[in-house]
Amino acid sequence: MTGDLYLANRQRARRIDLRFLRQIARSLLDDSLVVREYDLAVHLVGAGEMTRLNETRLRHAGSTDVITFDYAEPNSTAVFGEIFICTDEALLQSSRFRVPWQTEVVRYLVHGLLHLRGYDDLRPAARRKMKREENRLVRELSRRFHLSKLERKPTISG
Secondary structure, three states: OEEEEEEEEEOOOOOEOHHHHHHHHHHHHHHHOOOOEEEEEEEEEOHHHHHHHHHHHOOOOOOOOEEEEEOOOOOOOOEEEEEEEEHHHHHHHHHHHOOOHHHHHHHHHHHHHHHHOOOOOOOHHHHHHHHHHHHHHHHHHHHHOOHHHHEOOOOOOO
16 A cells, blocks of 8 residues: 555644544555555645635635545546545534534544545435445544544643
8 A cells, every 4th residue: 555644734723633633544544445545635724714715616605614625537546635624613513413523523534535435425315325434434433543532632841
């Protein structure tokens, strides 16, 4: 397997352990989805940046939870793309669905990767299929990792 994975944190809503998120993403790519070749960038952003992306690139109003850009050639088995995850939205949705915000962030990562693997959520039947796989993968990752550790604790200096 060959894969490049780039993570960037450009949000301030929560302190996120990027090393731990990288472990989760690699496990998802290498073990769960068995992707042999990938070049993936994951960006954690705030609502302002997500709104700008959504409005300028997709022509949709307002913020959203996750946006995925697929740069792979048609019919390619490689994953080549970018996933933008809005932590502000994860905080809102976690409260709405009564789950930890860390689980929502991982759900958005899974959702983005499923899009890069060819899943779509435009038609009801396809949406149900994607949601089932998303739920399965989030449960699997929740068993493998303590997702609460995604929140990086502040360091004490003295």
